[in-house]
Amino acid sequence: GVVTDASTGDPITAAVRLNDIGYDIYTDPAVGDYYRILLPGTYTLTFTAPGYQTEVIENIVVTSGSPTVVNVQMTSIGTLTEIFFDDFSSDLGWTGYGGAGEWTRGNPMGGPGDDTHGEPDPTQDHTAGADNNVIGNDLTAADGDYEANLTQIYWITSPVMDCSDVIQVQLDYWRWLGVERNLYDHAYLQAYNGTSWITRWENGSTTIDEDSWNQHLIDVSAQADGNPQFRIRFGIGMTDNGWQYCGWNIDDVRVYGYQSGLPAPASVEVQLSGTNSLSISWDPVPGATHYKLYRSTSPDFEIGPATLLIEVESPQTEYIDSAVLDLTQKAFYKVTARN
Ligand SMILES: [Ca+2]
Ligand SMILES: [Ca+2]
Ligand SMILES: [Ca+2]
Incomplete structure (x- = not known):
């Protein structure tokens, strides 16, 4: 079978555990495929990968003569932070x-x-x-x-x-x-x-x-x-x-x-609000209870405690950043949805 990311279709480096014989095999990172020769029987496979929900597939029937194909799509649990x-x-x-x-x-x-x-x-x-x-x-x-x-x-x-x-x-x-x-x-x-x-x-x-x-x-x-x-x-x-x-x-x-397993908020927009403030707004994310807004002066910044600007409760999807006093400097924002 082939193990892929459910949203992107990209191959995943996953551990595939044959529960019944307590033995792990690994997918090929380049294409996500895995193979295992087994005696005829009924098997359970557990798929694990860092950053993904674990998938357990039961009652896989292996017969003599023809291969049994088990393709698995794994769901991302969030962003490595x-x-x-x-x-x-x-x-x-x-x-x-x-x-x-x-x-x-x-x-x-x-x-x-x-x-x-x-x-x-x-x-x-x-x-x-x-x-x-x-x-x-x-x-x-x-x-x-x-x-x-x-x-x-x-x-x-x-x-x-x-x-x-x-x-x-x-x-x-x-x-x-x-x-x-x-x-x-x-x-x-x-x-x-x-x-x-x-x-x-x-x-x-x-x-x-x-x-x-x-x-x-x-x-x-x-x-x-x-x-x-x-x-x-x-x-x-x-x-x-x-x-x-x-x-x-x-x-x-x-x-x-x-x-957080929630998708990133879409349509993040920054607009001038008054003379010395910026309005940052985004689309609501279903299931989010709050949003975390991060700011930096460089574009490719890490989100974390050092760059956290504010946490706002859903359904609020806008924040006025009046702390940007020097509008000659660029400010970059990232928003994450949380629950
Ligand atoms: Ca000693
Ligand atoms: Ca010492
Ligand atoms: Ca050091």
Whole structure:
């Protein structure tokens, strides 16, 4: 069969699960087709793909001699949207700096540590740029290791990321981590589900002694999807009295997901309204309970908290932007429908 996008007809890279034998095959990304040789019988297939509703097709009868064709159209669940990004060039509101956990935002100095164990801190952040900033435990040149004898977990906690209308949320960050095995020292990553903090990663029974930047991807959908109070936090401690390592170095933290399955509002128009205001209007979208209006001075901008101008309740489909005081500058708008 062939797996395509229900609205565009484009091929989809999908996982096709043969439920009855618990085995996944994948479509060819170029054309969306998949093949599987099976014994005659009745089967159930489950089709999954990032950004699409899962499709389950039951009672597929396979007979001897002639192929059974199962073509599937999958429905998009929305637009891939960046919810949060931090390269630590500026303070976005993480809390937990200082103290015995020595959480710091700044330049890592390649500190060799206070004992002979473990690789040093990095000297560069993950993405070369003007600031060279990361967050980490003790970024100093003179030391660089986390402290011995930490009697609790010291957390650094992200600002709130509003994932109220986002699904399939993913976390992606870069780390340079040194921590002794969990018989002695501990490092954690937790995600807040709106009620409690859930451990999504912790060090295991092998010492981690990284000497390069490594990407770490975590599916946080169980904690973040639909959660207006989503946050993450990194922890160091408890530690024992010997053998310290460089601890966490963290950079380029990104959280993204699929926002709203509603179609984009059509006929978005911007008109002069009075002398120093613009009227932005759009067509109503059936099923929308509200609209989010975004503004930027550049045309190809990301929608997200940084560019959100206002949220208006349906049935309102117009907004007067009187904050554009300098009409010599271009303003670009995007509108999304939400429910
Ligand atoms: Ca950085
Ligand atoms: Ca360090
Ligand atoms: Ca130790």
